[in-house]
Amino acid sequence: MEDFKRALKLQIIEALSLQGMQPEEIDDDAPLFGDGLGLDSIDSLEMIVLLERNYGIKIEDPREGRRVFESIQVMADYIQANRKK
Amino acid sequence: MDLAAIMPASYSVNMLSPVYIRSARAICAQDTFGNNDLPGELTEATGNSLHYLHPDYSKYFTIMQLRRMSRVTRTGLVAAIESLADAGIKKPEAIITGTGKGSIYDTEKFIQNILEFHEGTLNPTPFIQSTYNSLNGLIGLQYGASCYNTTYVHRGFSLELALTDAMMLLQEGEIEQALVGCFEEISPEHYIIKQKLGAWKKEPVSCRELIASKTTGSIAGEGTFFFVVQKNKAGALAKLSGLRMLFEPTVAAVLDELTSLLKEHHLRREDIDLVILGYNGDVRHNHYYDAVLAASDTSTCIQCFKPACGEFDTAVGFAVWMAAWAAQRQQVFPSLTIRPAMKGPIKNIIIYNHYQAKDHVLYLLQQTED
Amino acid sequence: MRSVYVTGMGIISALGIGVTENRSALLAMQSGISHSSHLNSLLKDKLPAAEIKEDTATLHNLLRYPGQLFPNRLVSMAALAMEEALGETAYQPGMGKMGFINATSVGGMADVEDHYTELVDPSKSEAAINLLGDTLDCGHCTEELARHFHLARFIGTVSTACSSSANALMYGARLIRNGVLDGAICGGADTLTRFTLNGFNSLKNIDRNPCKPFDANRNGLNLGEGAAYLVLESEEMMYASGRKPLAVFSGFCNYNEAFHPTSPSPEGEGAYRAMKGAIEIAQLKTSDISYINAHGTATINNDIAEAIAMKKLFGENMPAFSSTKCYTGHTLAAAGAIEAIFSVFNIRHNELYPVLNFETPMPEIKLLPLTAVKEHTSIEHVLSNSFGFGGNNASLLFSKYA
Numbered sequence: 001m002e003d004f005k006r007a008l009k010l011q012i013i014e015a016l017s018l019q020g021m022q023p024e025e026i027d028d029d030a031p032l033f034g035d036g037l038g039l040d041s042i043d044s045l046e047m048i049v050l051l052e053r054n055y056g057i058k059i060e061d062p063r064e065g066r067r068v069f070e071s072i073q074v075m076a077d078y079i080q081a082n083r084k085k
Numbered sequence: 086m087d088l089a090a091i092m093p094a095s096y097s098v099n100m101l102s103p104v105y106i107r108s109a110r111a112i113c114a115q116d117t118f119g120n121n122d123l124p125g126e127l128t129e130a131t132g133n134s135l136h137y138l139h140p141d142y143s144k145y146f147t148i149m150q151l152r153r154m155s156r157v158t159r160t161g162l163v164a165a166i167e168s169l170a171d172a173g174i175k176k177p178e179a180i181i182t183g184t185g186k187g188s189i190y191d192t193e194k195f196i197q198n199i200l201e202f203h204e205g206t207l208n209p210t211p212f213i214q215s216t217y218n219s220l221n222g223l224i225g226l227q228y229g230a231s232c233y234n235t236t237y238v239h240r241g242f243s244l245e246l247a248l249t250d251a252m253m254l255l256q257e258g259e260i261e262q263a264l265v266g267c268f269e270e271i272s273p274e275h276y277i278i279k280q281k282l283g284a285w286k287k288e289p290v291s292c293r294e295l296i297a298s299k300t301t302g303s304i305a306g307e308g309t310f311f312f313v314v315q316k317n318k319a320g321a322l323a324k325l326s327g328l329r330m331l332f333e334p335t336v337a338a339v340l341d342e343l344t345s346l347l348k349e350h351h352l353r354r355e356d357i358d359l360v361i362l363g364y365n366g367d368v369r370h371n372h373y374y375d376a377v378l379a380a381s382d383t384s385t386c387i388q389c390f391k392p393a394c395g396e397f398d399t400a401v402g403f404a405v406w407m408a409a410w411a412a413q414r415q416q417v418f419p420s421l422t423i424r425p426a427m428k429g430p431i432k433n434i435i436i437y438n439h440y441q442a443k444d445h446v447l448y449l450l451q452q453t454e455d
Numbered sequence: 456m457r458s459v460y461v462t463g464m465g466i467i468s469a470l471g472i473g474v475t476e477n478r479s480a481l482l483a484m485q486s487g488i489s490h491s492s493h494l495n496s497l498l499k500d501k502l503p504a505a506e507i508k509e510d511t512a513t514l515h516n517l518l519r520y521p522g523q524l525f526p527n528r529l530v531s532m533a534a535l536a537m538e539e540a541l542g543e544t545a546y547q548p549g550m551g552k553m554g555f556i557n558a559t560s561v562g563g564m565a566d567v568e569d570h571y572t573e574l575v576d577p578s579k580s581e582a583a584i585n586l587l588g589d590t591l592d593c594g595h596c597t598e599e600l601a602r603h604f605h606l607a608r609f610i611g612t613v614s615t616a617c618s619s620s621a622n623a624l625m626y627g628a629r630l631i632r633n634g635v636l637d638g639a640i641c642g643g644a645d646t647l648t649r650f651t652l653n654g655f656n657s658l659k660n661i662d663r664n665p666c667k668p669f670d671a672n673r674n675g676l677n678l679g680e681g682a683a684y685l686v687l688e689s690e691e692m693m694y695a696s697g698r699k700p701l702a703v704f705s706g707f708c709n710y711n712e713a714f715h716p717t718s719p720s721p722e723g724e725g726a727y728r729a730m731k732g733a734i735e736i737a738q739l740k741t742s743d744i745s746y747i748n749a750h751g752t753a754t755i756n757n758d759i760a761e762a763i764a765m766k767k768l769f770g771e772n773m774p775a776f777s778s779t780k781c782y783t784g785h786t787l788a789a790a791g792a793i794e795a796i797f798s799v800f801n802i803r804h805n806e807l808y809p810v811l812n813f814e815t816p817m818p819e820i821k822l823l824p825l826t827a828v829k830e831h832t833s834i835e836h837v838l839s840n841s842f843g844f845g846g847n848n849a850s851l852l853f854s855k856y857a
Binding site: 185246 | 496497498559560568571572574575576577580585586588589591592593594597598601602607608609610611612613614615616622626629630633634635649650653654656657658709710711712713714715716717724725728843844845846847
Binding site: 015016017018019020021038042045046048049052053058 | 143148149151152153205206207208209210213
């Protein structure tokens with residue numbers, strides 16, 4: 001799981017063009033949106049693309065996306081439970 | 086119907102009050118950004134293109150900011166930041182830009198994504214950034230500047246439409262200063278599109294020999310130019326006294342407009358100290374510049390600018406930057422001289438440029454009066 | 456400052472070609488939103504849109520004088536609207552300086568995107584395709600029209616996403632008020648494209664059903680296509696041209712709220728300030744406003760932010776409001792001009808057009824849009840809102856010619 005979370009962080013860094021950010025800088029349990037990493041609605045849409053391309057998970061409603069992207073931990077658990085590839 | 090009887094006699098058009106250029110910044114292929122100057126030796130084009138010499142963006146932006154910034158929004162925002170800093174302005178009162186192509190890389194990327202992923206779930210960022218006013222939005226966000234904000238996208242008139250807008254805003258009296266800029270980039274794909282339209286030279290050409298070239302086409306370029314314009318002259322580099330746009334005019338019409346511009350400002354042709362011409366080495370369109378050159382007084386200094394920045398929709402931004410500094414420093418860039426000056430101070434400057442012989446513009450810039 | 460009058464209008468949208476067809480559809484509450492047939496997109500059966508019924512060749516052939524106009528969809532649409540706006544008037548130099556301010560968000564993309572791969576392939580070079588490369592520029596359509604309609608004295612193109620033609624109208628009006636021009640034809644045009652359909656779909660704000668402006672269960676916008684131009688003239692030029700005033704273009708405001716690249720602020724600060732600014736320029740009071748043609752895209756964020764802004768500005772004296780995007784779809788850069796023309800309809804005919812598909816009021820705020828056609832009602836001053844990406848808010852105000 002630790003390796004998976006690190007891989008996921010690298011994917012997020014790439015998908016969101018967070019050039020220069022290291023996976024260690026993203027806390028597993030910190031909120032990705034708002035006061036944590038500071039992501040917003042556009043990032044949420046970018047991560048929906050990431051989930052579909054990398055894991056075959058389709059999310060149609062952006063509001064559902066925001067629940068899944070609460071933190072790296074929540075996201076990793078969700079992907080493990082729902083991944084199609 | 087006697088129109089003269091209906092139109093009020095006192096009514097006069099085309100009379101926007103002059104504005105002052107408080108600061109000017111340029112980012113292009115040459116090292117113009119660091120010292121706001123042009124080094125003696127021009128950087129050569131590669132493959133008939135002059136590409137950006139990029140500033141170090143990391144010192145301006147955080148990772149979180151950079152994630153939303155495409156190539157040309159970075160140059161744009163950095164040029165805007167330094168222009169405002171030079172002018173000592175914490176928040177612009179209006180943000181107005183002009184661009185022919187906007188963020189062309191993002192437009193291309195989104196077109197490619199649509200094809201590659203068969204209109205499936207697509208990354209929204211290139212779509213958002215392809216919007217022509219995305220840089221304007223980012224500048225507004227950077228400064229928390231809730232104000233007038235607009236973008237003109239008309240090839241060789243883009244910067245002039247933006248400057249005209251700023252001149253009107255200052256005349257309307259609501260604001261004291263405005264941030265005005267233009268930006269452009271060239272991508273490999275867009276180079277090909279333009280190549281098929283005959284825009285570029287088929288043979289490799291050195292920048293130094295561009296103007297003397299005897300073939301069709303020019304060399305591609307890109308550039309970002311930002312200015313703070315203001316109502317009063319305090320600390321200004323130069324005064325922007327007049328601006329004219331002509332669409333597909335004859336040579337005679339260009340010369341008439343030049344005459345009327347000078348007359349309006351009570352200037353004779355021998356009063357013009359510097360003429361900056363948009364020569365781009367394309368033999369099809371040189372005759373316009375030749376005519377303005379021939380109409381200039383023999384004592385007037387004649388310069389060009391496209392050997393430095395290449396040809397693109399808003400290349401004239403380079404000439405405006407150059408003219409503002411010429412008025413301020415009382416110096417011209419020797420590497421861009423076509424005919425040296427025979428006389429003293431640089432008080433009155435004419436810029437004449439056209440884009441693809443369609444969009445013609447004339448500027449009158451003047452030394453700020455004491 | 457000089458007054459600015461609307462003396463001509465021309466429009467093409469999914470509701471039809473010309474002002475008469477458009478007004479009839481609005482009065483009959485007939486929407487132009489359905490499934491598109493000309494658009495070359497895999498999404499066209501999934502995502503409804505408001506497409507102009509005619510194909511490009513038909514549109515081009517409908518022109519009275521096609522002349523040398525480039526026969527792509529954008530230019531053909533725009534030229535049809537322009538022919539109607541100009542009518543029989545030939546502007547003579549003695550009448551004053553006439554300008555042309557156009558707006559578009561993606562230029563000739565509709566025709567370019569189908570040939571893009573070939574356009575950027577250096578090994579391929581077919582003259583007809585190569586020429587399309589020039590149409591990607593937003594200025595291309597403007598220059599085609601300027602040349603064809605002899606409007607070359609002062610031309611320009613605006614692109615501020617969904618508020619583009621509202622800003623074009625504002626620029627034209629200000630050029631007249633400042634004495635740079637005596638008249639200006641202003642408006643905008645955008646076609647449906649795969650580019651924009653996929654773009655808005657990537658933002659997940661396209662409704663799979665006809666849109667529901669200001670409804671609690673709204674779920675996004677539908678795209679549309681169209682072109683619209685208004686002839687603006689100073690009083691002096693109006694006398695010289697002999698055209699009649701249809702309305703006064705009495706106020707306008709552009710206000711960027713600097714909140715987020717694509718989302719409005721939840722309090723609708725930009726919308727509030729834009730509407731307030733337009734009313735102030737016209738030297739009117741909020742109680743003078745008879746009706747608001749809202750931006751009302753039916754996206755989740757826009758409608759609530761816009762409603763909050765209206766409530767804040769008008770308080771208990773809320774004028775009637777609705778959105779006409781449920782008829783024309785969101786025509787992007789053309790929307791501001793199309794809705795400006797609808798505002799002039801409101802004033803000229805003393806009638807208002809309701810929203811369609813409305814069922815449930817938004818729970819957050821007590822504001823009900825107009826849901827039935829209102830006729831024989833006195834309409835004096837109409838606000839028209841257009842808000843775009845980058846926080847770009849524009850509000851226009853049209854008034855009855857006294």
